[in-house]
Amino acid sequence: MEFPKKLYQKITQREAQNSLRRLGKENSLIDFSSNDYLGFAKSEVLFDKTHKFLVDNNSKINGATGSRLLSGNHKLYTIVEKQLAKLHNSETSLIFNSGYDANIGFFASVPQRGDVILYDELIHASIRDGIQLSNAKSFKFKHNDTKDLEEKILRFTQNNDSEVYVITESVFSMDGDSPDLIAMSQIIKKHTNVHFVIDEAHALGVFDFGLVQKLHLENDIFARIITFGKGLGCHGAAILGSGQLQQYLVNFSRSFIYTTGLSPHALATIKIAYEELAISNSKAQLLQNIQHFISESNRLKLNFIKSNSAIHCCIISGNEHVKSIALQLQQHGFEVKPILSPTVPINQERLRFCLHAYNSKEEITNVLKNLATFV
Ligand SMILES: Cc1ncc(COP(=O)(O)O)c(C=O)c1O
Structure with missing residues (x-):
């Protein structure tokens, strides 16, 4: 059975724009990507x-x-x-x-x-x-x-x-x-x-x-x-x-x-x-990690959108560019996801860091130090 031509064209267009979405695999990278801010999803x-x-x-x-x-x-x-x-x-x-x-x-x-x-x-x-x-x-x-x-x-x-x-x-x-x-x-x-x-x-x-x-x-x-x-x-x-x-x-x-x-x-x-x-003290740990992330990104002069939440984004324009920096971070052991257009407007592509109660201060400093060498 032939796949409808119009659908095929839309897929190839996404490929050409470097924005084709693919399902990810489980991995053992340090998590700066999931929404499990307090670690409850993994809580035994x-x-x-x-x-x-x-x-x-x-x-x-x-x-x-x-x-x-x-x-x-x-x-x-x-x-x-x-x-x-x-x-x-x-x-x-x-x-x-x-x-x-x-x-x-x-x-x-x-x-x-x-x-x-x-x-x-x-x-x-x-x-x-x-x-x-x-x-x-x-x-x-x-x-x-x-x-x-x-x-x-x-x-x-x-x-x-x-x-x-x-x-x-x-x-x-x-x-x-x-x-x-x-x-x-x-x-x-x-x-x-x-x-x-x-x-x-x-x-x-x-x-x-x-x-x-x-x-x-x-x-x-x-x-x-x-x-x-x-x-x-x-x-x-x-x-x-x-x-x-x-x-x-x-x-x-x-x-x-x-x-x-x-x-x-x-x-x-x-x-x-x-x-x-x-009753959990994960909230306090998360807030400490957020403060640590903010002070480290300021110290390293990295340009993030102002945020006090668990989500911190660094604009890196262009799908190809942001994807390549995310890949470098992943190769160094950090799960950081690029957010591509059309999910965000063109030229507003970004690296999105999600912080968690279970991230250590050292992991946060290291991922930011790595980022500073790539941007
Ligand atoms: C602001 C906002 N609202 C709603 C949703 C959808 O929630 P759910 O994942 O439970 O469908 C999301 C999820 O990405 C979200 O970010």
């Missing part, structure tokens, strides 16, 4: 406690058996959703199978025809995809630019009774930086029909329960998207918000409705990961 303690919890609760079931609206809403969902709402100071929480599902489910269903979505120009692909599925009009504002956001809000709230949804990330996945959430919230609060939505994927676990809570903004946010596949080292996501929002999503969010629920094991892992988060 978490694995053993989860197993014990399931056995003690006689929950020896492998799968959810159906959509949550049919047979899949097993009792662990209620337990974990209550736990999440309490820990995150939210009226309710609703678990989705992944952050991708949560974002497309929210944006495809909540903003209505005639409404407006204002999104940061560097927003994550899952939010962009959700926006594409929406009937609302969407406009970008400049990255982390409060003034531009305010201008756009004024433009779209004048003589208009439509709802406006503003979406940003509390830690940007490809830059590691954060917007001024307090300033944005002050602007948004002036308008009753403007609703603030924040994706906390890369803040949860790194900044305790996320930046919204750190800044005491819970009551000003319409919806928070939290994901468990990063700082918590497991899988799944939740939308935090009001009871009415939860009820709406259960009724209209298609990525929530038309899919098999998570397994009891996945939910038990989320439950235990939160318990571990409360």
Whole structure:
């Protein structure tokens, strides 16, 4: 059977642009790439406690058996959703199978025809995809630019009774930086029909329960998207918000409705990961490593995007150039990934360093010293 010509052309075009994606292999390099910021994905303690919890609760079931609206809403969902709402100071929480599902489910269903979505120009692909599925009009504002956001809000709230949804990330996945959430919230609060939505994927676990809570903004946010596949080292996501929002999503969010629920094991892992988060000293180790990375990169005069999070990026323009530097670092034993265009804009290609509680200070200094000799 012949492979469709148009698809073949797209693949060859990617090859020509040096941006063809390939699946990676497991390796034993020093990890500066995974999202397992606190080391929970590899935690035997978490694995053993989860197993014990399931056995003690006689929950020896492998799968959810159906959509949550049919047979899949097993009792662990209620337990974990209550736990999440309490820990995150939210009226309710609703678990989705992944952050991708949560974002497309929210944006495809909540903003209505005639409404407006204002999104940061560097927003994550899952939010962009959700926006594409929406009937609302969407406009970008400049990255982390409060003034531009305010201008756009004024433009779209004048003589208009439509709802406006503003979406940003509390830690940007490809830059590691954060917007001024307090300033944005002050602007948004002036308008009753403007609703603030924040994706906390890369803040949860790194900044305790996320930046919204750190800044005491819970009551000003319409919806928070939290994901468990990063700082918590497991899988799944939740939308935090009001009871009415939860009820709406259960009724209209298609990525929530038309899919098999998570397994009891996945939910038990989320439950235990939160318990571990409360007692683990990995958070303190991670914060120390972040400070060490920042001071070492300054000492070596390396040019990184300003960030206090676990993600630190060094812009190296050109797919070929950034790939060759990543390869050199990999050959010296460090797993550092190049982020290529079109994932990021052309000329904004970068090396993305993810820091972890389990990276040693020596590993951090060494990877940066190596980088300094290659750039
Ligand atoms: C900002 C952001 N939101 C959502 C997601 C999707 O989350 P998940 O991996 O759980 O699908 C990601 C993952 O890369 C992300 O970086």
